[in-house]
Amino acid sequence: MTIKDDPAIRAGVEAAHESFGLSAEHAELRSVVERFARNEVAPVIGELYEAGEFPYEIVAQMGRMGLFGLPFPEAYGGMGGDYLAFCLVLEELARVDSSVAITLEASVGLGAMPIFRFGTEDQRQEWLPRLCRGELLGAFGLTEPGGGSDAGATRTTARLEGGEWVINGTKSFITNSGTDITGLVTVTAVTGRGSGGRPDISAIIVPTGTPGMTVSKKYSKVGWSSSDTRELSFDDCRVPAANLLGQEGRGYAQFLRTLDEGRIAIAAMSVGLAQGCIDESLRYVGQREAFGHKISEYQVLQFKIADMEARTHTARLAYRDAAERLLAGAPFKRQAAIAKLVASDVAMVNAREATQIFGGYGFMNDTAVGRFYRDAKILEIGEGTSEVQRMLIARDLGLPART
């Protein structure tokens, strides 16, 4: 039974999820994607998730809806939307399933966005139209086996030789890097040493299938089971010099902006998952009986759900505020870090509480809350761990870096 079938509960969910403060167009987009997620994703995702299969058909549908082109100009095949629109979509998708949401988030935020922002006109024309249609997926490889939080410690190298970059090294946990429709991976690599021996990090576009790049088999993950995550290794992998993305030696600085935005997106996904926990819990407590009563009558459970709602509402305000700042051109680094820190925690707590409300069924892989439980943890790790978010907030408040 879906939420839609249960009128008493639907009213509560709808009210909780009002589009207050959104423009009519953002509100309409939100409700279209809500409908899409409920009708097209929810019925099929459980089985794909259990089998660890990538949701190709859903990705194709999202491509036709233009979701992969949402925040890009029409000139590149985009929809002319903004970053808030993108976040609203991620929230609604993650409310039903996080693997689907992260596939979109990574391709748009990490794959296409750097090309749009830092790419040459040729690079944009070459990649963006197909990425915007969802025919190709983009990936971004920063993390290495030796570390992700400390991007300055990158070991992968690239040297120019005969008009080509020759790349060597390994990247771990790279989302979207091994699907049948992966078009490119942008990798960060050390391309030289600056004054004081500090590494110059640059970003280089590596098209799928380039000789010298090996895509390993999928990791066995705790969650995000339908998302594609691989290790990539580069062994004298050669790409044209023109594949440099942005300025040489500026790779690190460029991606700080990308990561700041990405935090708002992950916060939106976290809010979606937290909301999904509320949707499911409301539905379940109205059906389940114990000791001769609907469990919805027990105040302990009502309070759990009330707290879930209060947390989710707060986290939603945090990510929307960060997104509004971004759109207004105001500084948003601290707010993005706060939104990600708070929202990922809310997702974790709600997933734990929803699982508790479901009792034994919550521990089963074929319930949505079981999936939410498994999917929540990575939100506190990916695109900057919670510790890194606190570090960013502290730095932004003027507290010193360790010397």
Next chain:
Amino acid sequence: MDFMNVVVCVKQIPDGDQSTYKLDPTSHNLVRDGKLILDDSDSYGVEMGLQLAEQAGGGEVTLVSMAPNSETSGLRTALAMGAARAILVSDAALAGSDALSTAKVLAAAIKRAGPDLVITATESSDGYTGTIPVQIAELLGMPSVTFSKKVTVNGDKVTVERQTEEGYDEVEVPLPAVISVTAGVVEPRYPSFKGIMAAKGKPVEELKVADLGLDAASVGAAGAGQEITSVVPAEARKAGEIVVDEGDAYQQIINYLEQLKVI
């Protein structure tokens, strides 16, 4: 046909379903004062209209709707899917309209658009009398085909596979015509953000009863030939009976069927 002018009737209905609808205790009319949305049943007609216009190599879909309080949110959804414009009839004088007066209003509005083809759903999700399509056709003097599950336009004719209990009939009628389509004929597209943004700028012409040249006394409560005298809730479906097989389940089932006098 190189340019096809399709009118799709779209009803804007309360969000929810039969179990959440509220009836006015005295008029027995459905309470429609909250936000209205596009009837899901009509999303098939809109998709069909868009596809036929594309297949004709050119054309446009005009939406026609009658709804209270100048409601346009359902129209915006259909415009976002790709319809070109909308005609909305909204007038306090229409309160209490029955199906026939609704059909009169829709027919008068459709006439203004000069369509080659008119599409409706088989029945609406809130009123579901299923009488509007043929009433419109009669009032417009057009042939009508109901329960269409496949629609092909060939020059000045339309060929329809019409759903029947056994299978389907193939029916061909000259254009202009009215067809009602069943759910599932086509897969309605989800609007893209570009479509949603474009819908903002698309024209919605709002008309009053007088603009349509109709006599106010012939529509609304004044013109209704039907009166709903009472409404009673349908009996709730009883829970099914579960037969546990302890070796004699077949006998229990036979007894049950005999008791129903079906065997």
